[in-house]
Amino acid sequence: MEPKKYASFIGGAYDYEGEERGVYSPIDGRLVAHVVMATPEKADRAVDAAQDAFKRVWSKTPLSERRRILLRLAEIIQARSDEYALLESLNTGKTLRQTTFMDIPLGIEHLSYFGRSLEFKDSREIVHxxxxxxxxxVQYLPLGVVAAVAPWNVPFLMAVWKVAPALLAGNTVVLKPSHFTPLTALELAEDAKRAGLPDGVLNVVVGEGRVVGDALIQNTKVAHVSFTGSTKTGLDVAKKAAGLRRITLELGGKSPNIVFEDADIDRAAKGVLFGIYLNSGQLCESGSRLLVHSAVKQRLLAKIVEYMRRMNPGNPLDMETDVSAITTAEQKNKIELMVDSAVTQGARLVYSKDITKSVPEGGLYYPPTLLDNVPPHTEAAREEIFGPVLTVLEFEDEEEAVAIANDTEYGLAAGVWSQDIDKARRVAEAIEAGTVWINEYHLLSAAAPRGGFKKSGIGRELGLEGLLELTQTRHLFINQGGGDLSEVAYSLVVRE
Structure with missing residues (x-):
């Protein structure tokens, strides 16, 4: 079967004019789709379509109707969930188990959440x-056109997270997925039209960040810029988007997973593995730094290695496979360089899963890896690896654990493992991070705000907090005829 041809989705239709590129799967290098790349001019046209749709129809659409369309979209995607899961796996290299049981169902649930939740109201009354x-x-009004720039690692979920709240709040959207992984975002746009979303309300442009992304974020008709990606790129986005507009940045992380001596070691080991090896570590909030109390370090590492040995590498499309591919060749090379450099500088390789004979030829893979004694000055110790690599640090008490956890420029997420919930919460509240899991990791809720401290970003997505960032307020002060204010105020300038 011939791979499908995609293009930017502007004003309710694909625009097939322009340079065509192949999209190749990191699973085995096969061609999975053709995509026509956008230009800055197409990005501007998408913004114009979004602005026109905002003024013409979407800003006038009742909140109840916006909810109904989101629920209908969730139903349509649910009926096609197997197709979405396969497409997401082929495009990103994620295991089919992950896309089938996590990414796609979670995205559908989050769409449904924004369609069902009554937490967000477009106005509220106050007393003076x-x-x-x-x-x-107090009215919560949409901003206008939202430019949403998404990364390559979680394309479907990221599309939902950026699009659903923006639409619910009454904004129109121009979404730019990564040109490496645009396929499910484009399918989402098609299905949104089937769900009854008016043309131009959701547009998707596909192109390189420095070309199409720059055009979007510098377009003065854009009212809000939402970007997810690396801290380096995020800082550049912030400069280019400067002006009187809103900006949300979710950036990199170097998240600590802290295991105390009183933790359930078996459960903690499972949580640590899930925290770093899900999606082969290609998640911004991955728990890439294991901080473990010295009294249980060897026992925990032994349990982690035991579970690593049981991990099943293979073709990610096989439902028995546990190891995802690395989505881009550039990222695979970066992981290799950072790990090799750390080992050369003295890090101890505790375990590296042998996957070479199990994974498909022509694909992009890196073995699940465990490093101890990583010199603190190395890049692997300080910077985001964004791969299946766990580094180990030990501590002696709460104070040291918190100090090590916070000794980073990043502050996206963290995990704390202890059977003493009071202690775990005390530690969690001392950590400089936007999300802290206690005896858990990675689980995300659409009801909870998501974002970082320090160089991990500004602003929030999801939750009521994320929704409100996509609105502007108007205060109506109403004298209902029941009170004479002349003695209070008017008499200061008005004489009877």
Whole structure:
């Protein structure tokens, strides 16, 4: 069967004019799709389509109707969930188990959440205690056009996270997925139209960041820029998007997973593995730094290695495979260089899974790896590896654990493992991170705000907090005729 041809989805239709490129699977190098690349001019046209749709129809669409369309979209994707899961796996190299049981169902649930949740209201009444006989109404109004720039590692989920709240709040969207992994985002746009979303409300442009992304974020008709990616690129985005507009940045992480001596060691070992090896470590919040109490370090590492030995490498499309591919060749090379450099500088290789004979030829893979005694000055110790590599540090007490956890420029996420919940919460509240799991890792809720401290970003996505960032407020001060304010205020300038 001939691979499908995709293109930017602008104003409710694909625009097939332009340079065509092949999309190749990191699983085995096969051609999985053709994509026509956008230009800066197409990015501008997408913004114009979004602005027109905002003024013409979407800003006037009732909140109840916006909810209904999101719920209908969730139903349509649910009916095609197997197709989405396979496409996401082929495009990203994720295991089919992960896309089937996590990425696609979670995205559908998050769409449904924003369609069902009554937490967000487009207005609320307030009381003016200073002025009897009056009332106030605070309205939560859409901003206009939202430019959403997404990374290559979780394309479907990221599309949902950026699109659903923006649409619910009444904004229109131009989404730029990574040109490496655009396929499910484009399918989402098609299905949104089937769900009844008016043309131009959701547009998807496919192109390189420095070409199409730059055009989007510098377009003065864009009211809000939402970017997820590396800290380096995020800083560049912030400069280019400067001006009187909103910006949300979710950037890199170097997240600690802290295991205390009173933790359930078996459960903690499973959580640590899940925290770093899910998606082969290609998640911003991956728990890439294991901080373990010295009293249980050897026992925990032994249990982790035991579970690593049981991991099943193979073709990610096989439902028995546990190891995802690395999505891009550039990222695979980066992982190799950082690990090799760390080992050369003294890090101890505790375990590296042998996968060479199990994975498909022509694919991009890196073995699940465990490093101890990583010199603190090395790049692997300080910077985001974004791969299946866990580094180990030990501590003696709470104070040292918190100090090590916070000794980083990043602050996206963390995990704390202890059967003493009071202690775990005390430690969690001392960690400089936007999300801290206690006796858990990686689990995400659409009801919870997501974002980072320090160089891991600004602003929040998801949750009521994320929704409100996509709105602007108007205060209506209403005198209902029940109070005479002349003695309070008017008499200062008005004489009867």
């Amino acid at each position: 205690p200073e002025y009897p006989g009056t009332k106030g109404v």
